[in-house]
Amino acid sequence: MNVLILGATSAIAHETAKAYAAQGAALYLVGRNPEKLNANADDLKVAGAKQIACQIVDLDDLGAHETILKNADAALGGLDAVVLAWGTLGDQTASQTKVDEALRQFHTNAVSYISMLTLLGNYFEERKQGVIGVITSVAGDRGRGSNYVYGAAKGAVSLFTGGLRARLAKVGVSVVTIKPGFVDTPMTAGMKKNPLYASPQSVGNRIHKAMVGGENVVYTPSFWMLIMGIIRNIPERIFKKLSL
Amino acid sequence: MEELSVVDAIKADEEAQAKPHTQPIGMLASARARRYESWGRFPKSNPKRVVSLHWLNDLPNLESIEGTILPHGYGRSYGDSCLNNEGTLIDITGLRRFISFDPETGLLRCESGVMLADILTYFVPRGWFLPVTPGTKFVSIGGAIANDVHGKNHHGGGTFGRHVTAFELLRSDGERLICTPTQNPEMFRATIGGLGLTGLILWAEFRMRRIPGPFIAEERVKFKSIEEFFEISQDADERFEYTAAWLDCLTFKQYQGRGFCMLGNHDRLQTLPEQQIKPKNLPPVPVDVPSFLLNPLTMRMFNEVIYNMQIPKRIQRVSPYDGFFYPLDALQDWNRMYGKKGFLQYQFVIPYNDNYRALKNILNEISGSGEGSFLVVFKTFGEVSSPGMLSFPRKGVTLALDFPMRGSSTLELCTRLDRMVRESGGVVYPAKDARMSAADFQAFYPQWREFSRYVDPKFSSSFWRRVTS
Numbered sequence: 001m002n003v004l005i006l007g008a009t010s011a012i013a014h015e016t017a018k019a020y021a022a023q024g025a026a027l028y029l030v031g032r033n034p035e036k037l038n039a040n041a042d043d044l045k046v047a048g049a050k051q052i053a054c055q056i057v058d059l060d061d062l063g064a065h066e067t068i069l070k071n072a073d074a075a076l077g078g079l080d081a082v083v084l085a086w087g088t089l090g091d092q093t094a095s096q097t098k099v100d101e102a103l104r105q106f107h108t109n110a111v112s113y114i115s116m117l118t119l120l121g122n123y124f125e126e127r128k129q130g131v132i133g134v135i136t137s138v139a140g141d142r143g144r145g146s147n148y149v150y151g152a153a154k155g156a157v158s159l160f161t162g163g164l165r166a167r168l169a170k171v172g173v174s175v176v177t178i179k180p181g182f183v184d185t186p187m188t189a190g191m192k193k194n195p196l197y198a199s200p201q202s203v204g205n206r207i208h209k210a211m212v213g214g215e216n217v218v219y220t221p222s223f224w225m226l227i228m229g230i231i232r233n234i235p236e237r238i239f240k241k242l243s244l
Numbered sequence: 245m246e247e248l249s250v251v252d253a254i255k256a257d258e259e260a261q262a263k264p265h266t267q268p269i270g271m272l273a274s275a276r277a278r279r280y281e282s283w284g285r286f287p288k289s290n291p292k293r294v295v296s297l298h299w300l301n302d303l304p305n306l307e308s309i310e311g312t313i314l315p316h317g318y319g320r321s322y323g324d325s326c327l328n329n330e331g332t333l334i335d336i337t338g339l340r341r342f343i344s345f346d347p348e349t350g351l352l353r354c355e356s357g358v359m360l361a362d363i364l365t366y367f368v369p370r371g372w373f374l375p376v377t378p379g380t381k382f383v384s385i386g387g388a389i390a391n392d393v394h395g396k397n398h399h400g401g402g403t404f405g406r407h408v409t410a411f412e413l414l415r416s417d418g419e420r421l422i423c424t425p426t427q428n429p430e431m432f433r434a435t436i437g438g439l440g441l442t443g444l445i446l447w448a449e450f451r452m453r454r455i456p457g458p459f460i461a462e463e464r465v466k467f468k469s470i471e472e473f474f475e476i477s478q479d480a481d482e483r484f485e486y487t488a489a490w491l492d493c494l495t496f497k498q499y500q501g502r503g504f505c506m507l508g509n510h511d512r513l514q515t516l517p518e519q520q521i522k523p524k525n526l527p528p529v530p531v532d533v534p535s536f537l538l539n540p541l542t543m544r545m546f547n548e549v550i551y552n553m554q555i556p557k558r559i560q561r562v563s564p565y566d567g568f569f570y571p572l573d574a575l576q577d578w579n580r581m582y583g584k585k586g587f588l589q590y591q592f593v594i595p596y597n598d599n600y601r602a603l604k605n606i607l608n609e610i611s612g613s614g615e616g617s618f619l620v621v622f623k624t625f626g627e628v629s630s631p632g633m634l635s636f637p638r639k640g641v642t643l644a645l646d647f648p649m650r651g652s653s654t655l656e657l658c659t660r661l662d663r664m665v666r667e668s669g670g671v672v673y674p675a676k677d678a679r680m681s682a683a684d685f686q687a688f689y690p691q692w693r694e695f696s697r698y699v700d701p702k703f704s705s706s707f708w709r710r711v712t713s
């Protein structure tokens with residue numbers, strides 16, 4: 001099993017990678033911070049990865065995407081699975097006041113995903129097998145006043161992967177849309193934790209299971225499916241008055 | 245070695261199940277948000293601030309944190325040694341990576357927030373085991389070192405600290421010390437069993453041990469008196485790597501010490517027959533159980549049932565390591581069974597070269613108190629010396645029991661026990677303690693003054709303030 005992890009310093013993606021490593025997978029890790037990437041690579045090696053290669057690159061740099069894919073394919077000798085996990089939560093207030101900031105967030109969380117997924121879609125379409133796991137978010141299910149810039153980007157990627165799934169299903173390639181709820185990771189370090197928070201271990205392992213099983217859309221933990229079902233169905237005239 | 249028995253025995257016959265290494269990794273971490281409390285949930289405590297660490301290359305400036313600080317692992321200490329009321333806790337559980345493993349020497353190096361459960365998941369299938377393990381696998385390497393924990397193999401393997409070859413310590417002034425038995429040896433000795441007070445352990449290296457397979461060849465032997473227990477254990481300590489016992493403490497006055505020994509060795513078997521494999525994780529205890537359910541009568545009935553279930557004098561079988569070492573881990577959050585008021589655990593070790601007189605007096609005191617204990621674990625500690633300055637284990641017999649917290653009557657009983665333990669030349673285990681007096685602590689651990697020279701000036705805990713005041 002050869003797996004490409006994009007955003008391999010993500011706490012969630014790392015746990016998914018570790019589940020693959022435990023099965024003796026070969027891994028290609030992509031991230032922008034060399035020390036963090038090395039620490040994760042060491043962990044995965046001890047956890048059982050058959051082979052590990054790393055590439056330091058900022059995924060905002062769309063020009064690098066094609067090379068990443070080429071390098072990963074060459075290093076591992078073909079890819080069976082890809083996890084897309086990088087992202088930034090951003091600062092909603094800053095995004096509201098500065099166009100540049102809003103677009104920067106949208107670039108990282110949506111535009112760069114669309115670029116990468118387009119390349120990956122074609123790559124796997126040709127190979128006629130494999131699985132693409134895309135981490136979006138429950139935040140993409142409905143625009144909320146408190147973080148709609150992030151939410152819009154995640155929502156865009158959720159829609160995009162839905163379409164890609166339908167296209168690639170015809171050639172036997174799975175695309176898994178993963179919508180985590182609150183997860184206790186560095187991304188949410190500054191936030192006050194409540195009982196809805198899940199551990200990156202449980203979410204990361206759930207993603208691994210979903211990818212191995214070729215599932216479609218996965219809320220994790222699963223109770224978020226219920227919560228989001230309710231949230232999506234609140235009438236707009238009431239929803240706009242809620243401070244969510 | 246701890247707290248086995250009750251659930252263990254209830255599950256006694258359905259137990260030889262689940263292949264140990266097929267447990268989903270996701271079960272290792274509770275899916276729930278962190279609660280910064282201790283396992284006994286007494287005393288209640290409020291950290292003013294929690295700083296979560298995620299990366300060794302991105303550490304906070306400890307000096308800039310206002311007030312006192314204390315590392316916090318998975319909160320499996322029962323009392324207040326992992327609490328820092330009104331101070332800052334450093335949550336180390338995000339430091340959860342392996343660093344290196346050398347199959348030639350068995351040396352494993354990992355970040356301090358790695359859980360013992362993580363190590364078992366990745367290493368048991370490859371034929372390696374922890375050198376020492378406590379009665380729960382949900383503890384961190386940092387916590388295992390800071391309490392210099394012991395397990396069922398103490399008579400042969402000693403404490404966890406004995407197998408530690410190196411660690412790196414971050415002090416609040418930013419200094420980073422590599423500590424080994426020969427490099428910064430005093431700091432090495434002070435940090436093992438140092439209750440998190442000497443600085444923050446960033447990573448540690450220790451020696452794993454080889455095992456022939458994931459199963460334990462287990463034997464249970466019933467005993468009817470304290471004397472018989474010691475006879476069995478003397479023989480068992482030679483034949484078995486792992487030994488511990490369950491003792492019916494509630495009826496001690498009547499029966500003078502009945503219970504059973506749980507003995508085991510690693511086995512060569514690689515898989516269990518299919519029909520013996522059953523799913524094993526029970527759902528977590530979701531809410532606090534009302535405390536009136538835990539009265540002496542219900543607990544006595546509990547013990548009665550369990551004892552009688554072990555009908556034959558001797559049972560032999562092969563079982564998965566998980567059920568043998570960690571029966572309580574199958575019931576997540578079992579500590580909530582004690583309700584909102586929480587519970588105390590009391591663990592001591594005393595010498596037994598007085599014809600068990602002191603031990604019997606203590607057991608009589610507990611049995612007569614009506615403060616029945618749910619879970620009583622009993623074991624002899626061997627000669628192997630502990631490496632830490634403040635380490636608890638030493639030669640003798642150790643007993644660990646739980647008391648539902650009922651206020652002053654429970655506290656007074658513990659104080660009486662403290663005196664009896666002290667007079668018999670024993671000590672009480674800080675990792676389990678929430679209430680011993682400063683005078684008793686200082687009498688148990690006269691070396692505390694020497695130790696305090698190594699305490700980091702910014703580090704403190706609720707426990708430390710209490711026992712040094």
Ligand SMILES: Cc1cc2nc3c(=O)[nH]c(=O)nc-3n(C[C@H](O)[C@H](O)[C@H](O)COP(=O)(O)OP(=O)(O)OC[C@H]3O[C@@H](n4cnc5c(N)ncnc54)[C@H](O)[C@@H]3O)c2cc1C
Binds near residue numbers: 318
């Ligand atoms: C069911 C059960 C069974 C048990 N059985 C046994 C047993 O058989 N034998 C035994 O010895 N103990 C036993 N214990 C106690 C347990 O093993 C110890 O309390 C252990 O230290 C808990 O580890 P933790 O990760 O939860 O740490 P915490 O309880 O959160 O912290 C423990 C101590 O470690 C310090 N610490 C944590 N991380 C670091 C770090 N990185 N650097 C410096 N200091 C640090 C903390 O400051 C604190 O003083 C048992 C506990 C339970 C709940």
Ligand SMILES: NC(=O)c1ccc[n+]([C@@H]2O[C@H](COP(=O)([O-])OP(=O)(O)OC[C@H]3O[C@@H](n4cnc5c(N)ncnc54)[C@H](OP(=O)(O)O)[C@@H]3O)[C@@H](O)[C@H]2O)c1
Binds near residue numbers: 007008012135137181
């Ligand atoms: N945590 C949650 O509650 C939650 C909920 C729903 C969805 N998600 C999504 O889950 C995914 C993983 O997040 P996480 O929770 O695991 O948080 P995380 O640990 O903070 O991971 C995010 C990672 O993305 C990396 N990254 C950001 N921008 C990048 C770029 N331009 N190029 C390369 N790497 C970049 C970051 O790298 P650096 O370390 O170098 O900054 C960081 O390691 C994200 O897509 C997030 O939106 C998270």
